[in-house]
Amino acid sequence: MPIQIDTSVKGKEYAPFTVTVERGKIKEFARAIGDLSPFYLDDAVGRASEWGDIIAPPTFAITFRDEHADTNVVLRDLGVDIGRILHGEQEFEHYRPIRPGETYLCRTRVSDIYEKSGRSGPMAFVVREMTVTDGDNEVVCLVRSITVVRL
């Protein structure tokens, strides 16, 4: 029997949250990928660069989450066990590099939920969009994620 998910979550906006980017987290993230670019890891190279500091790799914004919310709050709202999800698609749109020490405001909403039948049975696709803005309310980055739920 396929499980039912709560499709009323479509359109839901989550409480905005802030993140302050830590220098060590950028380096830890780059090293975990095995990307040893000095523009991520070497403070002196960063200082001498056009950005005046190290910057974060293109996928770093995936780490931005609300520390005060339950982990996997979206899954809880959908009524889905973590063992049923797969990462379907991911997109980042950057307007300038993410730098250490900066504080960003993140707003997340579930923009769409749709169901399809795949090779391995019925699946739901949950589309989330996060807008990351800086202190001047300028958009730094847009993050779009599609989570696949095996129903």
Add this chain to the structure above:
Amino acid sequence: MRYAKIYVDDLQPGDAMPALVKPPIQQIQLTRYAGASGDFNPIHQDDAFAKAAGMGGVFAHGMLSMGFVAQAVTDWLGTGRVHRLSVRFAALVRLGDVITCRGKVLEKRPSKNDGDHAVDLELWAENQKGEKVVTGRATVILPSRE
């Protein structure tokens, strides 16, 4: 050449991105990526959990493979220049898999910023059997020589 400064003039549609071959996926890398990214889904750490979930065993975070693809682009065209990066996760990456990231230039076009150009890339990552595990696109902003 890694981290060299590249200009839009240096690229033509059809040009191949230098392949990036990553070391075989090991459990320790998935644990490390979990800590660095904050994604502690046990399906990437706990083989018994992953089997019980019907996945046949642990598999890598899709975001790790996307990180590899991003690295291939920035190794080639420089850091801080990726405007857009989008991928679809086409197949699971398992322990021991060797991931190779590849790509090519689709087109060059003027960007909204004066003097800069946007370069669109087609990207993919494949495992040691040649199966595509990630497919995607990127748009990179590059200066021109003049």
